[in-house]
Amino acid sequence: MAAVTTHPASQGPIAPDRATPTPVGQDLAGHGAAGQGMQGFAVRDLSLFYGRQQALHQIRMQIPERAVTAIIGPSGCGKSTFLRCLNRMNDLVPGVRISGHLSFRGLDLYRPDADPMEIRYRIGMIFQRPNPFSRSVYENVAFGPRINGYEGDLDEIVESSLRRAALWDEVKDRLHTPAHSLSGGQQQRLCIARALAVSPEVLLMDEPTSALDPIATGKIEERMADLKREVTIVLVTHSMQQAARVSDYTAFFLDGRLVEMNRTERIFSAPSDRRTEDNITGRFG
Amino acid sequence: MRDTRRRLRRRMDAAAHGLFLLAIAVALVVLAMLLGDLLATGLPRLSWSFLTSYASRVAGRAGIVAPLVGSFYVMLLTAAIALPVGVGAAIFLEFYAEGDRPSPLRRGLTRLLQLNIDNLAGVPSIVYGLFGLAFFVRWLHLGRSVLAAALTLALMVLPVVIVSTREAVRAVPASLVHGAYALGASKTQVVFTVVLPAALGGILTGTILSVSAPWASRPPCWRWGPGSTSPACRGAPWTASPCCRCRSTTGPPCRNGASGRRPRPPSSCCWRSCSA
Numbered sequence: 001m002a003a004v005t006t007h008p009a010s011q012g013p014i015a016p017d018r019a020t021p022t023p024v025g026q027d028l029a030g031h032g033a034a035g036q037g038m039q040g041f042a043v044r045d046l047s048l049f050y051g052r053q054q055a056l057h058q059i060r061m062q063i064p065e066r067a068v069t070a071i072i073g074p075s076g077c078g079k080s081t082f083l084r085c086l087n088r089m090n091d092l093v094p095g096v097r098i099s100g101h102l103s104f105r106g107l108d109l110y111r112p113d114a115d116p117m118e119i120r121y122r123i124g125m126i127f128q129r130p131n132p133f134s135r136s137v138y139e140n141v142a143f144g145p146r147i148n149g150y151e152g153d154l155d156e157i158v159e160s161s162l163r164r165a166a167l168w169d170e171v172k173d174r175l176h177t178p179a180h181s182l183s184g185g186q187q188q189r190l191c192i193a194r195a196l197a198v199s200p201e202v203l204l205m206d207e208p209t210s211a212l213d214p215i216a217t218g219k220i221e222e223r224m225a226d227l228k229r230e231v232t233i234v235l236v237t238h239s240m241q242q243a244a245r246v247s248d249y250t251a252f253f254l255d256g257r258l259v260e261m262n263r264t265e266r267i268f269s270a271p272s273d274r275r276t277e278d279n280i281t282g283r284f285g
Numbered sequence: 286m287r288d289t290r291r292r293l294r295r296r297m298d299a300a301a302h303g304l305f306l307l308a309i310a311v312a313l314v315v316l317a318m319l320l321g322d323l324l325a326t327g328l329p330r331l332s333w334s335f336l337t338s339y340a341s342r343v344a345g346r347a348g349i350v351a352p353l354v355g356s357f358y359v360m361l362l363t364a365a366i367a368l369p370v371g372v373g374a375a376i377f378l379e380f381y382a383e384g385d386r387p388s389p390l391r392r393g394l395t396r397l398l399q400l401n402i403d404n405l406a407g408v409p410s411i412v413y414g415l416f417g418l419a420f421f422v423r424w425l426h427l428g429r430s431v432l433a434a435a436l437t438l439a440l441m442v443l444p445v446v447i448v449s450t451r452e453a454v455r456a457v458p459a460s461l462v463h464g465a466y467a468l469g470a471s472k473t474q475v476v477f478t479v480v481l482p483a484a485l486g487g488i489l490t491g492t493i494l495s496v497s498a499p500w501a502s503r504p505p506c507w508r509w510g511p512g513s514t515s516p517a518c519r520g521a522p523w524t525a526s527p528c529c530r531c532r533s534t535t536g537p538p539c540r541n542g543a544s545g546r547r548p549r550p551p552s553s554c555c556w557r558s559c560s561a
Contacts, residue, residue, distance in 0.1 A: 092466060121469030131460035134483060144468040147478065198468060
């Protein structure tokens with residue numbers, strides 16, 4: 001199950017360079033990031049407005065590759081909004097305005113000629129509630145390769161994606177049954193398989209387990225631990241325990257501002273900001 | 286205390302159940318009575334020749350094949366015109382009108398457009414009929430054809446098709462739409478692979494209801510639609526309305542075509558007979 005399947009579609013021009021080690025800075029909150037500008041996400045002074053209301057204030061941070069970065073914070077602190085900036089899903093929300101700089105592997109995501117479709121193809125997303133299409137299990141996974149014009153063995157992509165999402169054994173005998181006949185946890189893993197089918201370089205996960213029971217949550221977290229070897233994962237979660245369990249780095253957001261970001265152990269053992277400590281220990285949020 | 290309240294609620298439940306049952310029963314009984322009466326009165330007089338003959342001045346030889354076939358053609362053609370245009374317009378309004386970077390101007394224009402479409406749905410059918418007569422029949426020289434009638438009816442049902450399609454499209458969960466976008470789909474791909482399949486049921490329901498509605502009422506182009514005068518008058522094979530039958534048996538005879546006289550204005554002959 002844990003075996004890393006080599007993916008046919010990852011032979012394309014966007015295949016991640018697996019030989020490159022991930023540089024890890026001690027201070028990741030946007031400072032001292034000079035030497036690692038080409039790696040992962042670089043966010044500088046990112047502000048976001050819904051109409052007149054400012055939802056994000058001057059976010060500066062560096063998200064390293066091939067690791068799980070958790071974004072925590074109380075409800076309404078802007079963590080989901082920030083996540084949707086990373087693959088330009090906020091473009092779909094009317095009245096959103098963004099300023100600042102956001103790049104992935106040195107590519108400015110908000111350059112005027114940047115193509116949101118290409119960005120979303122490279123940077124996949126898993127949503128809070130499982131959202132499989134009203135099609136068969138097979139067609140759900142094949143959807144991404146199909147719309148992106150993949151010409152190759154779809155069966156192979158479907159199987160390997162389902163294996164990577166640890167769903168293959170449960171659905172291999174009913175690939176052509178409707179996706180909605182699966183359980184909630186299976187549906188969420190199907191959505192992960194669907195996202196993996198286009199070999200993204202990044203998976204953005206927006207509270208992916210908040211609608212699931214503990215066992216299904218455990219399976220998804222297991223997947224993250226496995227997948228982070230090939231895919232950069234950014235995880236928004238309201239569960240401190242989940243952030244502590246699965247993430248390598250943790251960023252704490254409050255009222256649309258990044259309070260601090262560091263290695264997860266440090267955030268949870270010795271947070272440098274009082275507000276982080278209050279939040280983690282459950283005094284608010 | 287708690288027990289009595291629970292008993293009361295249970296009784297209320299039973300009462301509500303009964304009321305709703307009564308409502309459906311009333312509807313069904315009325316329908317059954319209508320059908321029963323229709324069959325009892327009509328069946329003995331119904332014959333194969335009635336369905337396959339044209340209108341005739343001799344009541345015993347008259348039939349309804351012209352309006353039957355004419356209505357069928359017009360309805361089919363109306364749906365064929367109104368469905369693609371209506372669904373296309375709705376998709377445009379919902380997905381493309383405001384553009385990728387919505388500005389207040391574009392949003393305002395879209396609203397204005399939408400308001401006007403909603404208003405069109407409330408325009409009386411006679412106005413569409415007169416417009417169709419002036420525009421399709423006279424100005425475009427389509428004559429009293431199936432095409433002219435279908436185009437007019439298509440215009441008439443178009444606002445309803447657009448509104449019901451927009452409703453169906455809006456009912457598609459945003460999570461599905463976002464899921465497709467998140468996989469790198471273009472707007473057009475999202476529309477065709479996710480939105481339309483999910484909205485198809487609602488779109489068809491709305492379209493079928495709106496296309497069949499004119500046949501329940503009395504649409505204006507019955508006055509001038511394809512051969513709205515009977516074969517006896519015009520030599521046209523089909524009509525879109527049953528009124529020619531009542532005209533040819535009860536109304537004044539008209540012989541424009543046969544006698545070679547100047548054709549009458551389209552409204553006169555059929556209009557009088559229908560209201561007679």
